[in-house]
Amino acid sequence: MSNAISEEMTGSTQEIKNGWKPEIATAPLYMQVAHHLEARISNGDFAVGSLLPTENELAEALGVSRQTVRQAIGLLRNKGRLSARKGVGTRVEAIEATSGSTRFIAHSRSELFEIAAETEFVIGFREMVSAQGKLAVDLGCRPGRKFLHITGVRYPANRGKAFSWNEVYIDSRVAAAVKDITVARRAIFHYIEEFTGEKIHEIQQDVRPIAMDEDIAEKVGGKGGDLALIVNRRYYGSGRRLLEYAFQILPADRFTYTTTLRAET
Amino acid sequence: MSNAISEEMTGSTQEIKNGWKPEIATAPLYMQVAHHLEARISNGDFAVGSLLPTENELAEALGVSRQTVRQAIGLLRNKGRLSARKGVGTRVEAIEATSGSTRFIAHSRSELFEIAAETEFVIGFREMVSAQGKLAVDLGCRPGRKFLHITGVRYPANRGKAFSWNEVYIDSRVAAAVKDITVARRAIFHYIEEFTGEKIHEIQQDVRPIAMDEDIAEKVGGKGGDLALIVNRRYYGSGRRLLEYAFQILPADRFTYTTTLRAET
DNA sequence: TTTTCGTATATGTACGTACTAATTGATTTC
DNA sequence: GAAATCAATTAGTACGTACATATACGAAAA
Numbered sequence: 001m002s003n004a005i006s007e008e009m010t011g012s013t014q015e016i017k018n019g020w021k022p023e024i025a026t027a028p029l030y031m032q033v034a035h036h037l038e039a040r041i042s043n044g045d046f047a048v049g050s051l052l053p054t055e056n057e058l059a060e061a062l063g064v065s066r067q068t069v070r071q072a073i074g075l076l077r078n079k080g081r082l083s084a085r086k087g088v089g090t091r092v093e094a095i096e097a098t099s100g101s102t103r104f105i106a107h108s109r110s111e112l113f114e115i116a117a118e119t120e121f122v123i124g125f126r127e128m129v130s131a132q133g134k135l136a137v138d139l140g141c142r143p144g145r146k147f148l149h150i151t152g153v154r155y156p157a158n159r160g161k162a163f164s165w166n167e168v169y170i171d172s173r174v175a176a177a178v179k180d181i182t183v184a185r186r187a188i189f190h191y192i193e194e195f196t197g198e199k200i201h202e203i204q205q206d207v208r209p210i211a212m213d214e215d216i217a218e219k220v221g222g223k224g225g226d227l228a229l230i231v232n233r234r235y236y237g238s239g240r241r242l243l244e245y246a247f248q249i250l251p252a253d254r255f256t257y258t259t260t261l262r263a264e265t
Numbered sequence: 266m267s268n269a270i271s272e273e274m275t276g277s278t279q280e281i282k283n284g285w286k287p288e289i290a291t292a293p294l295y296m297q298v299a300h301h302l303e304a305r306i307s308n309g310d311f312a313v314g315s316l317l318p319t320e321n322e323l324a325e326a327l328g329v330s331r332q333t334v335r336q337a338i339g340l341l342r343n344k345g346r347l348s349a350r351k352g353v354g355t356r357v358e359a360i361e362a363t364s365g366s367t368r369f370i371a372h373s374r375s376e377l378f379e380i381a382a383e384t385e386f387v388i389g390f391r392e393m394v395s396a397q398g399k400l401a402v403d404l405g406c407r408p409g410r411k412f413l414h415i416t417g418v419r420y421p422a423n424r425g426k427a428f429s430w431n432e433v434y435i436d437s438r439v440a441a442a443v444k445d446i447t448v449a450r451r452a453i454f455h456y457i458e459e460f461t462g463e464k465i466h467e468i469q470q471d472v473r474p475i476a477m478d479e480d481i482a483e484k485v486g487g488k489g490g491d492l493a494l495i496v497n498r499r500y501y502g503s504g505r506r507l508l509e510y511a512f513q514i515l516p517a518d519r520f521t522y523t524t525t526l527r528a529e530t
Numbered sequence: 531t532t533t534t535c536g537t538a539t540a541t542g543t544a545c546g547t548a549c550t551a552a553t554t555g556a557t558t559t560c
Numbered sequence: 561g562a563a564a565t566c567a568a569t570t571a572g573t574a575c576g577t578a579c580a581t582a583t584a585c586g587a588a589a590a
Contacts, residue, residue, distance in 0.1 A: 028543060054570060065545050070571085083467070086571045087553030109526050202348070207522040209474030209492045227474045227492070257472040257522075261374050293573060319540060330575050335541085351541045352583030
């Protein structure tokens with residue numbers, strides 16, 4: 001079973017293994033390994049459909065324990081990039097099998113990053129609002145609290161057909177994080193994390209179908225009454241403090257939500 | 266930090282800990298622990314909103330390693346029943362926070378079991394069909410293959426308002442698994458697993474919004490044109506062999522799909 | 531009174547070992 | 561030639577250890 005890693009390893013030194021230096025980053029080791037593996041899948045080192053080197057081989061090649069490799073593989077399995085079978089090995093899976101549908105729901109925080117990175121949020125409107133009535137209920141806060149309200153359209157990175165209509169409410173205490181942004185190329189909560197240094201610990205998502213009204217339909221290139229999915233997201237910082245609330249309306253004809261469940265045993 | 270476990274433990278023997286016998290079942294230990302913890306949450310031993318005993322306490326009380334407890338907790342965290350914070354502890358979360366919405370999408374195979382167990386699938390119609398045209402494409406098989414086609418309505422276990430309209434296609438080779446079933450109280454794929462002994466390794470789900478037609482709307486107590494979600498599921502056995510294909514139509518007014526994403530770090 | 535600092539506590543990370551069980555493929559046997 | 565058997569391989573389970581890091585709480589200092 002000759003593979004890229006072992007071939008590269010043949011002449012490699014101890015300090016740098018497969019061009020990967022574990023000591024530079026601050027993220028947990030297993031996450032670094034996951035990113036490393038993912039990068040090598042993306043650049044073709046590990047072909048889609050093929051088997052990864054065994055866990056023991058990877059552990060030795062990368063200079064980490066098998067446990068750490070397993071944790072990394074676990075992350076990528078959750079994302080659907082890898083699948084494992086006892087007695088066989090770990091297979092590289094295709095990212096998106098179904099045709100014509102775009103991935104829009106994340107299964108992990110990091111996936112939310114990736115989706116945002118592939119799209120651009122063009123901000124069209126912003127104002128400070130005071131949460132009252134339904135909004136206060138949606139935000140789960142007491143009435144009167146101030147939020148920065150931003151609306152706009154999210155486009156694919158190549159600026160094709162509109163991706164979604166977005167509305168975002170940001171806690172006024174952290175709203176400065178996006179004050180100069182007119183086109184967001186990363187997730188909004190990423191700007192907030194960068195600005196405050198505080199990490200978003202938890203994101204709650206819910207999805208419901210709706211029929212688009214004329215206004216929104218026009219902005220995303222549909223017509224009134226067309227089917228769509230509305231995705232609500234609540235972003236919580238430490239101590240379950242709500243920092244951001246956002247919803248997104250996605251035309252139904254362009255999106256399918258796909259998951260794969262695997263046997264736990 | 267006095268808790269149910271340690272109180273019960275005080276007078277317990279080594280053989281039986283908290284009324285739990287690890288040796289009876291065949292499932293992995295961490296899964297047994299997860300089920301045990303979940304049961305104790307359900308029956309109120311661990312109150313919603315409170316902190317679980319620490320991992321070390323649980324490990325000692327149950328007579329397993331901390332690693333095993335962590336794996337079990339990990340399962341329940343994925344399901345949203347538990348949330349953990351470094352330096353604080355593991356908190357029991359409410360199952361369903363949002364009002365009026367029912368859980369209908371699984372995040373794991375075991376969750377699919379549970380949802381099925383809480384509902385009854387009343388089979389109204391069944392016939393053998395030969396996959397042609399669109400159906401062959403949906404099933405991803407060559408035309409002419411035989412499937413058992415079953416349709417019916419799924420009700421809550423208490424026989425309240427209809428839950429969903431269901432259509433199921435079962436590979437003719439395993440169709441005998443459900444030949445005597447008129448009301449399914451478990452997941453269909455569970456019958457197949459029991460019959461064949463073969464385990465379903467992977468389930469692919471996708472969700473799209475649709476507008477219900479008159480026929481189906483009537484069966485689930487809505488009216489034509491009402492919004493709904495359609496959930497497609499493909500069930501694969503070993504070697505990615507498609508054993509079952511099913512879709513389910515859920516009236517939008519009664520269902521929301523909710524997930525929580527947590528920081529990986 | 532408020533702030534700062536240290537300490538205890540809990541989960542998170544990372545390593546190690548050993549064994550279990552599913553799968554594959556070669557070998558043997560009928 | 562087909563079926564059964566065995567051995568090698570690989571992911572899965574389970575245990576152990578040690579240390580890192582975020583959090584909460586109380587004591588000391590400003």
